[in-house]
Amino acid sequence: IGEPSDQWYDYQGAPTGTDIECEGWRQEAALRMLNNNLDPEVGEDPEDLVVYGGTGRAARSWDAYDAIMSELRDLGDDETLLIQSGKPVGRFTTRERAPRVLIANSNLVGNWDTWEHFHELEAEGKIMYGQMTAGSWAYIGTQGIIQGTYETLAELARQEYDGDLEGRIVVTGGLGGMGGAQPLAVTMNHGVCIAAEVDEARIDRRIETGYCQEKVADLGEAIERAEAAAERGERYSVGVPVNTADMLEAMLDRDFVPDVITDQTSSHDELEGYYPSGYTVAEADALRESAPETYREVSIDTMERHVDAILEHQQRGATAFEYGNNLRGQVKEHCDRDDAFDFPGFVPAYVRPLFCRGKGPFRWAALSGNPDDIHRTDEAIRELFPEKDALLRWIDLAQEQIQFQGLPSRVCWLGYETDDDGLTERARFALRINRLVAEGEIDAPVVVTRDHLDAGSVASPNRETEAMKDGTDAVADWPILNALLNCAAGADIVSVHDGGGVGIGNSLHTNNHVVLDGTDRAAETAKRVYTTDPGMGVVRHADAGYDDAIDEAEQSDVAVPMRDR
Ligand code: NAD
Incomplete structure (x- = not known):
């Protein structure tokens, strides 16, 4: 370019x-x-002409x-x-x-x-x-998505919890251009949000712009703070610098099941959007350049674990939905897993x-x-x-x-x-x-x-x-x-x-x-x-x-x- x-x-x-x-x-x-x-x-990586949503360019x-x-x-x-x-x-x-x-x-x-x-x-x-609003010159920063995220969560709260997320914990992944709206949309609905994000700079950006309250590196500590806030009925959001699939599995190991589970990592693109488990961001970026086929394979493997963990949380009582990043579609297509669609997408649901x-x-x-x-x-x-x-x-x-x-x-x-x-x-x-x-x-x-x-x-x-x-x-x-x-x-x-x-x-x-x-x-x-x-x-x-x-x-x-x- x-x-x-x-x-x-x-x-x-x-x-x-x-x-x-x-x-x-x-x-x-x-x-x-x-x-x-x-x-x-406004844009996520303008020097590379990237506005948001993986590689959505202007x-x-x-x-x-x-x-x-x-x-x-x-x-x-x-x-x-x-x-x-x-x-x-x-x-x-x-x-x-x-x-x-x-x-x-x-x-x-x-x-x-x-x-x-x-x-x-x-x-x-x-x-x-062109993604959606990147190539059509209509992106307005994370605000563009926030009301949709707020309305979706408000509808979920109406359907499941008497209209409010007070005392409820929402767990998600991805704090990018769009996903970054999630913590604020949760707290606007009076809830608590734990969000995994592999790229610490993205968490810092959401904190600087008031979309997320704090960053906590240790998952156990993040869960403790979230539970304490939920118990007191307070609004709280925390970004955790970790791969989402790893985080969801670790939560299962600790017997922690959130009320709501969703995701906005860029899983629609296994090569340039989603980060595989087992690599730092820098290592994954290098692998993408040197061995794109290997990257694709490990990326899809992580997505399958990610979906399995969501399904297990759902089994244990969490309300799960996909937030429009094709995570289910990717796992169904590449891993031949029809059960990937056992949790609904946000549009038919809300x-x-x-x-x-x-x-x-x-x-x-x-x-x-x-x-x-x-x-x-x-x-x-x-x-x-x-x-x-x-x-x-x-x-x-x-x-x-x-x-x-x-x-x-x-x-x-x-x-x-x-x-x-x-x-x-x-x-x-x-x-x-x-x-x-x-x-x-x-x-x-x-x-x-x-x-x-x-x-x-x-x-x-x-x-x-x-x-x-x-x-x-x-x-x-x-x-x-x-x-x-x-x-x-x-x-x-x-x-x-x-x-x-x-x-x-x-x-x-x-x-x-x-x-x-x-x-x-x-x-x-x-x-x-x-x-x-x-x-x-x-x-x-x-x-x-x-x-x-x-x-x-x-x-x-x-x-x-x-x-x-
Ligand atoms: P983005 O590329 O700006 O951000 C994605 C973020 O996910 C990045 O910060 C990346 O570091 C992080 N990430 C990737 N893999 C990860 C992993 N395994 N664990 C933890 N973090 C990981 O994208 P965006 O604009 O925020 O959009 C996110 C996704 O949501 C895209 O798939 C997009 O198409 C979809 N989307 C949904 C809606 C909607 O209304 N539901 C709207 C726009 C975009």
């Missing part, structure tokens, strides 16, 4: 303020979001980064730039209301859609792993009812760089949705406990549900922000985007579409329709990726951005896109026969031809 570009060193994050380098705010938003992904405070090489920057600076208000796996490959005159940037990352044709073929092409510099209502992780960033702009949008949420207690509680917690990384931003789950004027929750909120920009209450435009993990934007049989009611887990027409529809609705950036979350060949998913610059054009785009985008969630789940989605379609007047209960 070459040496980091001089202009990246100069930027060290997104440019801020009200002066722009590009022809318009939509191009400027793309430029700022790309650089925000690569802000050393650009294919440093030359490609420089070229994207020049293209964006030069891009007209009626032009569309094409990005293919992190490299600019074409530019066409389209029209003012068309997207300014279209992105396709990591996509391969069915029979070739494997890590092996992907890695061959990657080594030749012909493709890039998130699907939200998807049926078009709810998903809506997020927005203040292009001004001014935190007050986000605080003003927090106020707008309170003004618009005074009856939504859980949402308001989230906004209070986020204001209190989440430090901004890079461009100030916020995430919150909003859905379809229309008001008397037929405006969806997402559209109402986006229109309000656009008005605040127009009236000068917010310093500069706000860019609205989301995770690819959304109601109608992803096909991922081991995660978002696991165990669909009608067996359509692997049907990938839905995300493609989602991307096409959001282009038709005029979103400013639209992207389609393969392999996010669960690895190459295991998922297809899309994203979009709308830049709210206070204009009537932005208002019209927001109204359309924030109807079509969550609407796809309702349509997809209604088609699969979910009653909640059919109810939402009826209540909110979504046209679903041939709908059947």
